[in-house]
Amino acid sequence: MYTRITAHFNGTVKDVRQNWHFYLMALPSVIAIILFGYGPLRGLVIAFLDYSPLRGFSGSEWVGLDNFRAAFGNPFFATALRNTIIINSAKLAVGFPSAIVLALLMNEVRMHWFKRVIQISTIMPYFVSWVVAATVFRNLLSPEGLINQIIVELFGGRAITFLSDPDIFPWVIVFQDTWKYCGFFAVLYLAAMTTIDPTLYEAAMVDGANRWQQTWHITLPGIRPTMITLLVLLTGWIFQGGFEQILVMYNTSVFVTGDILETFTLRLALQQSKYGLATAVGLFQTLISLVLVIVVNRLVKPVNERGIF
Amino acid sequence: MGDMMVAGSVTSRLSRMLNHLLLICLAVFSILPILLLVLNSFKSTGEISANPFALPLTIRFENYVDAWIDGRFATALPNTVFLIVMTVVGVWVVSGLAAYSLARLQPVGGDIVTTYLLVVVTIPAQATVFILFMMWSQLNLVDNLWGLVPIHIANSAPFSTVLLRTFMVAIPTDFDDAARVDGASSWQVFQNVILPLTWPGFLTMGLLAALGVWNEFFLAVTFIQSPEYKPISTSLYGFISGGRFQDWGLANAASVLMMLPVILIFLALQRHFIAGLSQGGLK
Numbered sequence: 342m343y344t345r346i347t348a349h350f351n352g353t354v355k356d357v358r359q360n361w362h363f364y365l366m367a368l369p370s371v372i373a374i375i376l377f378g379y380g381p382l383r384g385l386v387i388a389f390l391d392y393s394p395l396r397g398f399s400g401s402e403w404v405g406l407d408n409f410r411a412a413f414g415n416p417f418f419a420t421a422l423r424n425t426i427i428i429n430s431a432k433l434a435v436g437f438p439s440a441i442v443l444a445l446l447m448n449e450v451r452m453h454w455f456k457r458v459i460q461i462s463t464i465m466p467y468f469v470s471w472v473v474a475a476t477v478f479r480n481l482l483s484p485e486g487l488i489n490q491i492i493v494e495l496f497g498g499r500a501i502t503f504l505s506d507p508d509i510f511p512w513v514i515v516f517q518d519t520w521k522y523c524g525f526f527a528v529l530y531l532a533a534m535t536t537i538d539p540t541l542y543e544a545a546m547v548d549g550a551n552r553w554q555q556t557w558h559i560t561l562p563g564i565r566p567t568m569i570t571l572l573v574l575l576t577g578w579i580f581q582g583g584f585e586q587i588l589v590m591y592n593t594s595v596f597v598t599g600d601i602l603e604t605f606t607l608r609l610a611l612q613q614s615k616y617g618l619a620t621a622v623g624l625f626q627t628l629i630s631l632v633l634v635i636v637v638n639r640l641v642k643p644v645n646e647r648g649i650f
Numbered sequence: 651m652g653d654m655m656v657a658g659s660v661t662s663r664l665s666r667m668l669n670h671l672l673l674i675c676l677a678v679f680s681i682l683p684i685l686l687l688v689l690n691s692f693k694s695t696g697e698i699s700a701n702p703f704a705l706p707l708t709i710r711f712e713n714y715v716d717a718w719i720d721g722r723f724a725t726a727l728p729n730t731v732f733l734i735v736m737t738v739v740g741v742w743v744v745s746g747l748a749a750y751s752l753a754r755l756q757p758v759g760g761d762i763v764t765t766y767l768l769v770v771v772t773i774p775a776q777a778t779v780f781i782l783f784m785m786w787s788q789l790n791l792v793d794n795l796w797g798l799v800p801i802h803i804a805n806s807a808p809f810s811t812v813l814l815r816t817f818m819v820a821i822p823t824d825f826d827d828a829a830r831v832d833g834a835s836s837w838q839v840f841q842n843v844i845l846p847l848t849w850p851g852f853l854t855m856g857l858l859a860a861l862g863v864w865n866e867f868f869l870a871v872t873f874i875q876s877p878e879y880k881p882i883s884t885s886l887y888g889f890i891s892g893g894r895f896q897d898w899g900l901a902n903a904a905s906v907l908m909m910l911p912v913i914l915i916f917l918a919l920q921r922h923f924i925a926g927l928s929q930g931g932l933k
Contacts, residue, residue, distance in 0.1 A: 532928030
């Protein structure tokens with residue numbers, strides 16, 4: 342064991358000496374990661390302090406897990422946690438298959454220009470910021486918006502308050518998220534589909550397989566690695582994320598179903614200066630997400646040979 | 651292939667038509683809301699609520715002039731451009747070099763670094779933002795555009811590095827060896843072999859980083875308070891959510907002003923962007 346370690350170490354030294362320019366090249370990013378990736382982690386101590394910016398790190402009292410207890414005991418925390426899980430799971434359940442379906446549909450198109458036009462149109466919303474997307478959706482969904490005009494004028498129905506009805510609001514968020522990202526993810530799947538060996542399709546056709554059977558038995562298995570990679574990455578977003586979208590879309594009348602952990606902590610920190618509490622919630626989210634990503638990665642390993650890491 | 655398609659012609663043509671119809675619906679679903687935004691930006695508020703889908707009676711360019719002035723675009727635009735230029739250059743240097751050494755050197759723990767970069771992409775910055783804010787206020791970097799630059803670089807660098815690494819791994823090492831035989835140093839190999847072959851990757855990555863900065867809202871709203879330093883996103887948001895929100899035509903015009911440059915750049919470079927995304931994509 343010892344010899345192996347020293348051998349490894351000697352190898353490393355030799356490696357560094359021979360390839361020092363490579364190591365030099367990696368240096369800026371290593372420094373950047375240490376400074377900005379791990380530097381703030383030192384500050385996670387705040388989660389265990391009764392922190393006030395005036396007293397600083399050393400002057401603030403150590404309170405152990407009190408912040409976590411206070412956070413979990415806060416009635417808004419339970420609501421925010423539930424909303425976070427519901428909204429983000431629904432985004433995953435709707436958005437993930439939508440992108441695959443879009444890519445499969447595009448993959449069947451033979452006219453090159455048509456495929457191009459569809460691809461450009463569907464990826465366009467990806468470039469629209471959440472602030473602008475909020476305006477876009479107000480045009481559609483506000484009481485005087487397009488959809489309500491159609492409901493009222495054409496069908497004589499009653500206007501629906503999409504943006505201030507707590508029962509509908511989460512679905513607006515899920516819908517908007519799918520609108521924004523579907524085309525972008527479809528590009529990734531489409532790219533994976535082009536790498537599938539065409540002889541597989543030829544062989545299937547000789548055996549008399551129709552397009553559906555080819556899709557099911559060749560295309561889908563062919564993009565499985567991409568599907569699994571994205572699925573693992575996206576499960577990391579079940580306990581966090583979607584923050585900017587909610588921030589520009591929500592209002593007090595939809596807090597019941599629209600308030601997520603990030604908006605909850607933002608109010609704790611900015612309006613009540615409870616930095617310790619806010620950091621505790623953030624830490625909780627990060628840890629859960631990390632565990633979730635690792636667990637899901639383990640679960641998919643048998644399906645995907647090696648997982649993504 | 652041709653024979654099979656002729657054989658099942660009726661059903662296959664029908665399913666192809668259905669397929670195209672579905673795709674057209676999805677494309678319309680994607681761009682109709684954006685077109686509606688543009689259409690409404692030329693109308694007065696009264697016209698929008700009267701009939702949102704009609705063409706404007708008179709094209710109100712005043713909306714754009716007012717939005718430009720009230721949204722303080724003249725000060726916000728240079729701020730955003732500054733952030734974008736510094737961030738993209740920074741990301742190119744940091745990720746380009748890191749990807750080169752990760753792809754070519756197999757350094758000790760290189761796999762761990764790559765995994766870390768992949769995982770860190772899934773963890774948004776919100777958990778550390780308050781702490782970052784406190785550190786930055788001690789360093790006098792709050793309410794300072796220079797303070798946002800390293801945060802933006804650090805946000806974009808992990809994904810960019812992973813993407814670029816994929817590009818560089820795909821280049822045969824024979825190319826490097828050939829250059830080295832001719833006496834090229836590591837830097838010369840990078841400059842004369844790797845860069846010319848991976849520029850679509852650099853372009854895509856630069857576009858993604860620029861897009862991230864242009865649209866970024868949360869960091870800007872947390873770190874920048876003075877109106878003269880606000881980038882476009884927060885300047886626009888302050889204006890839309892402020893007193894004149896009821897003026898829909900104006901809010902729409904301001905939103906178009908923010909969206910237009912991104913869309914135009916994408917349309918000009920879409921071929922390279924989609925190709926870059928496809929090549930470097932998650933495989």
